[in-house]
Amino acid sequence: MAAAAAQRPLCIRGGATRQMLMASTDEAVEVLEVGGHRGIVAFEPSELVVSVRAGTLLSDLEAVVAAAGQMLPFDPPRFGPASTIGGVVASGLAGPARPWQGAVRDAVLGITLLDGRGGIGRFGGQVMKNVAGYDVSRLNVGAMGSLGVLLDVSLRLLPRPATTVTQVLELGLGQAFERMARLGRRPLPITAMAWESGRLRVRLAGSEAGVAAAVKAVGGETAADADQDWNRLRDRQLPLFQGDGPLWRLSLPATAPQPDLSANWLLDWGGAQRWCCTDAAPERVFQAASALGGHAMRLTPTVERAPLPPAQLRLQQRIKAVFDPEGLFNPGVLYPGQY
Amino acid sequence: MDRETLAARLREVLPPEDVVDDEEALRPYAGDALTAYRQQPRVVVLPRSIEQVQQVMALCSAEGVPVVARGAGTGLSGGALPHEAGVLLVLARMNRILELDPVGRIARLEPGVRNLAISEAAAPHGLYYAPDPSSQIACSIGGNVAENSGGVHCLKYGLTVHNLLGVKLVTVDGELLELGGAALDSPGLDLLALVTGSEGLLGVVVEVTVRLLPVAASVQVLLAAFDSVAAAGDAVSAVISRGILPAGMEMMDRLAIEAAEDFVGAGYPRDAAAILLCELDGEPEEVAAQVERVTEILRAAGAGDIRAASDPAERARLWAGRKAAFPAVGRIAPDYYCMDGTIPRRHLAEVLTGIGRLSEEFDLAVANVFHAGDGNLHPLILYDANQPGQLQRAEDFGARILELCVAVGGTITGEHGVGIEKIDQMCVQFTALELERFHGLKAAFDPAGLLNPGKAVPTLARCAELGGMHVHGGRLPHPELERF
Numbered sequence: 001m002a003a004a005a006a007q008r009p010l011c012i013r014g015g016a017t018r019q020m021l022m023a024s025t026d027e028a029v030e031v032l033e034v035g036g037h038r039g040i041v042a043f044e045p046s047e048l049v050v051s052v053r054a055g056t057l058l059s060d061l062e063a064v065v066a067a068a069g070q071m072l073p074f075d076p077p078r079f080g081p082a083s084t085i086g087g088v089v090a091s092g093l094a095g096p097a098r099p100w101q102g103a104v105r106d107a108v109l110g111i112t113l114l115d116g117r118g119g120i121g122r123f124g125g126q127v128m129k130n131v132a133g134y135d136v137s138r139l140n141v142g143a144m145g146s147l148g149v150l151l152d153v154s155l156r157l158l159p160r161p162a163t164t165v166t167q168v169l170e171l172g173l174g175q176a177f178e179r180m181a182r183l184g185r186r187p188l189p190i191t192a193m194a195w196e197s198g199r200l201r202v203r204l205a206g207s208e209a210g211v212a213a214a215v216k217a218v219g220g221e222t223a224a225d226a227d228q229d230w231n232r233l234r235d236r237q238l239p240l241f242q243g244d245g246p247l248w249r250l251s252l253p254a255t256a257p258q259p260d261l262s263a264n265w266l267l268d269w270g271g272a273q274r275w276c277c278t279d280a281a282p283e284r285v286f287q288a289a290s291a292l293g294g295h296a297m298r299l300t301p302t303v304e305r306a307p308l309p310p311a312q313l314r315l316q317q318r319i320k321a322v323f324d325p326e327g328l329f330n331p332g333v334l335y336p337g338q339y
Numbered sequence: 340m341d342r343e344t345l346a347a348r349l350r351e352v353l354p355p356e357d358v359v360d361d362e363e364a365l366r367p368y369a370g371d372a373l374t375a376y377r378q379q380p381r382v383v384v385l386p387r388s389i390e391q392v393q394q395v396m397a398l399c400s401a402e403g404v405p406v407v408a409r410g411a412g413t414g415l416s417g418g419a420l421p422h423e424a425g426v427l428l429v430l431a432r433m434n435r436i437l438e439l440d441p442v443g444r445i446a447r448l449e450p451g452v453r454n455l456a457i458s459e460a461a462a463p464h465g466l467y468y469a470p471d472p473s474s475q476i477a478c479s480i481g482g483n484v485a486e487n488s489g490g491v492h493c494l495k496y497g498l499t500v501h502n503l504l505g506v507k508l509v510t511v512d513g514e515l516l517e518l519g520g521a522a523l524d525s526p527g528l529d530l531l532a533l534v535t536g537s538e539g540l541l542g543v544v545v546e547v548t549v550r551l552l553p554v555a556a557s558v559q560v561l562l563a564a565f566d567s568v569a570a571a572g573d574a575v576s577a578v579i580s581r582g583i584l585p586a587g588m589e590m591m592d593r594l595a596i597e598a599a600e601d602f603v604g605a606g607y608p609r610d611a612a613a614i615l616l617c618e619l620d621g622e623p624e625e626v627a628a629q630v631e632r633v634t635e636i637l638r639a640a641g642a643g644d645i646r647a648a649s650d651p652a653e654r655a656r657l658w659a660g661r662k663a664a665f666p667a668v669g670r671i672a673p674d675y676y677c678m679d680g681t682i683p684r685r686h687l688a689e690v691l692t693g694i695g696r697l698s699e700e701f702d703l704a705v706a707n708v709f710h711a712g713d714g715n716l717h718p719l720i721l722y723d724a725n726q727p728g729q730l731q732r733a734e735d736f737g738a739r740i741l742e743l744c745v746a747v748g749g750t751i752t753g754e755h756g757v758g759i760e761k762i763d764q765m766c767v768q769f770t771a772l773e774l775e776r777f778h779g780l781k782a783a784f785d786p787a788g789l790l791n792p793g794k795a796v797p798t799l800a801r802c803a804e805l806g807g808m809h810v811h812g813g814r815l816p817h818p819e820l821e822r823f
Contacts, residue, residue: 046576047683047714069582092529099523105532106501121773127681128713129498129753131487131536132761132768133796134780138500138532142524159582181442185465187553187622210625253521255443272523294522306526311514315783316528322779334527 009331012145014055015082018091021303022144022333029331034149035084040064041152042126048157049109049126054086054150061085070157073101078235086150092142095234096192096203099254099269105141107156113140115148116324126154139319145330146339147323161205164191166226167218169200173258173265176200180270181255188214193270194233196240203230233268240266245277246301248285252294259288305335313338340402340424346382348402349426352394357432359383368427371409372474373417373760375730380407380421385429389507389515389545392428396543397513399426400789406511407791408539410451410482413474415677416758418486418538418794425792428543430481436460437546444551445504445521450481450544454488457549466551469496472754473662481544487536489754491587491661492618494712496552498754500535507546508534511785521548533780538756539791541784555620558586559630560654563642564611568592568707571613572687574640575711578617581636583629587618588712589661592691595668595706595719596660602667605660608644615642615711616661664708665719672704672721676733679761680744681753684714693743694718701736703729715753716744742767757795765795766802774799 010032011022037055045068052061059081065071075095076088089111092104110124113136124130124137140147171179176195183190183202189210192203201223204214215222223229232238241247250259254271261284263276278285282298286306289296298304308316313335320327320339327339340348346360359365360382369377381404386392399406405425412419421427434451441464446457454475457468471490472478478488484506489498496502505519519531534541565571571590578585591599591614596607607614615637619629630647637645648654660667668675682690691707698705704721718740722733741751741764751757751764765774777796781788 044683044685046580047685048579049683068580092524102497102501103524105529106497115776119772119776121770121776123773125750126683126748127715127750127753129489129493129681129710129715130750131498131754131756132750132752132765133757133773134537134541134777135487135500135532135535136776136780139529141529141532143528146528159579159584162582184444185441185553187555187620189622189625206621207625207628209628210622213622213624251522251524253443253445255440256521269523293520295526297526308527309517311510311516312527312530315516315530318783319528319530319533319780322776322783 009328012090012149012330014084014087015057015080017080017083018087020299021091022330023303032149034086035082037151038084043068045070047126048159049154050157051126051152051154052085053152054084054089056085057081058083058085058088065157066160069160071160072155073107073158074098074104075101075234076104085153089141089150089153090143090145096194096230096268099272100191101158105138108137108141108153109156110154111137111140112151113148113323114151116326116328120151124154128156144333146320146334148329162207163211164203164205165211165215166223166230167202167204167215167220168223169202169220170198171195171200172198176267177255177271183218184254184270186217188217192230195267196238201226201229238266240264240275240277243277245279247299248276248278248296249299250274250276250285250289250294250296252289252292256292256294259285259292261285261288308335340404342381345404345426348398349382349384349395352398353384353386353391357385357387359385368409368412368421368429371412371414371417371419373415373420373758376417376420376759378421378423380427381424383427383429385432387432389509392509392543392545393513393515395426395428396509396511400512400787403787403789405789405792406543408481408485408543410479410485411453411477413478414482414486414756414758415679416752416756416760418756418758418791420759420794422792430543430545431479433545434479441466443521446549446551448480448547448549450484450547451479454478454480454483461551462554465554467554468549469502469552470499473665480547480549484535484544484547485537485539486754486756489710489715491589491710493710494588495584495586500532502549503531503535503547504550505548506531506534506544508542509545510542511787511790515545516542519548536756538758538795540781540795541790543790555586557623557626558618558620558654559626560648560657561617561619561630561633561637562607562644562646562648562657563615563617563637564608564644565613565615565642566611568613568691569688570641571615572684572711574615574637574642576684577636577640578633579712581632583633585617585633585712586620587616588710589616590614590707590709590711591661591664592707594704595664595708598667598671598706599660599664602670603659603663605656607660611643616657661708668706668719668721673723673725674721674730676720676722676737678716678718678720678737678740679752679755680741680749681713681715682744682747682749684711686747686749687711687714690716690743690747694740697736697739701732703733703736710753713753714749738764759794762794762797763801763805765797766805771799771802774802
């Protein structure tokens, strides 16, 4: 509020584990530490809903819901022990289960927001079905704090499956696409499909009986230590993510052909999220992704987002101005120089 | 602009027969399924292409003419009620399935495609579109996007917003925006989520891309009878707390059971105070294991009679009573008023007791049918519009039910939308500041306020007239509601 009065731009910081995505281009910004605003506000296991202060550590939240046999559906990446749920929601990043268990925004039921006008508003609520008012809570997921500071969030949870098994199939990229499409058309309890270096991994989760039947349907070999592999993929710890080359993320229709870029590929989300290191010019990667009906983003050495069509950019700027007309929060984090 | 001039101008951009300005021909368009409200539009247009919609919007925008978009007109909150000085933009003729990709499991649709037609087209590929509002035979996908429609399977498969990949939106000045697409996310702010459920106030949905799901290999339905509504509510919580996520979990109280039995004879136990229908789906092995566990849990929660239906005919019979519940109630009273509040499920017994007391206070009977799994209540208030004062009493009763829902941390509408019907209750659920942000968002899309004016978000002046702004549940006025 003091900042609003002083009109000083602020960089919102919880656990500071997502700084590579949330770095502001404006050097003059001051840091607003919000990690201290923590604690579970309400948790009713029978409702599959938890309400939590945004500074709560992701690990603390997960421990509480796990004790009741539940979990966050969107399988968020951990970039360090200091990750807060506010950062998870603001960045909107989901793990390998995303196509089957939903995105972060799918699980967000409500938020309390401190916006750039100094107002505190509660949007959405604590119930799954709620169509009163515009969906400001989902608008804030992935908004990178550009509309205000998240104070509280209410999230939908899922029951933890009784058992989880990963099958590994030795398949080339073309065969892997074919197999993923075929498996996707069957009502199997799949919760992840990823391909790298000639190996397709399929994760199955559910009751013992259901998973045992699905294992037969999927075929291949059952992997040992599969959890560790999935976590390394989710948390971006695999060698591809650690290399020197510019790292790109392409979000494409799952069955889109491979873009014409020479690169090493890693496929997640059943083919809908594709990672690669390529020296191709950014314009070329953006163009390749857009031609296939998706979009691209460069993560290293610096973040570069796909340009927005002019009409969309103007609209997004107007929406930013509704909540933060002076551009106080996280200026330039989404589109440097634009909002 | 007078009717004649407006129609003439519209006929410059549309074939003459696609512009309706004849008094008689306008009559069927005077309202949606909330029949208490009627208003004839100045002119109706029936475009057949995105370009035509863009031209209509550009013209109306330039002339300052209000526009209300309408799909099939099955909405329950008056969202498609025409504006007296405006154009009613009927999208029902844009009803082609543009693409159905069984490999990518997506469908690209014009907005007038009926909800059920999507699943019918996908069925030969073993796929379906999950959201299934009760009007799915008739309602259109464009309307589903505008209302963020639900259905009986939301608990497991989500609402429209969870099954939507992209929309094409024509803005108030006729520009075409693509929000989302066939990929799972898009750059920048999530405008797709914002537009979903915005009740036609932010733009006109002219194309919709949805994801399709594989049809479950096995489906079973359990029917359980309880001797109290509270026990049935606790049973729902017990099932979910034990890690089972049914595809659907529906509850009906005694008045609804009796009405349904008299109407379709679904075989429900008439002596039960409440029944629970629980649908489980998945791989056969998974479902068999779940049926066993759920039966145990229901029994432990006090269920008397428990029946399982595994073959499609028996399953259809058990669902028939629930699906016919609204018309069944329509047979026992001249009129009924359907509410749509959602509450955290743990407050179910408290809220139902409260509704019972209000029923006595207003001297109007109420039948309860609801999506118990997600706490979405549909109390049906029985009244007779021909008796002086009864409609007003039913509306006042309904308003009190919604205030009760908000007071326990719920919402005034779970799936039917605010429209014109619940606009005053928005003042109960939201603060002045929150409403101001909504108006700000509206202005970001539609500065002149031409799209569906007067719906969904009340003006602050209107709320002030109703007796000042309220704050949210927990912190809030209506202390009398906390007593239940």
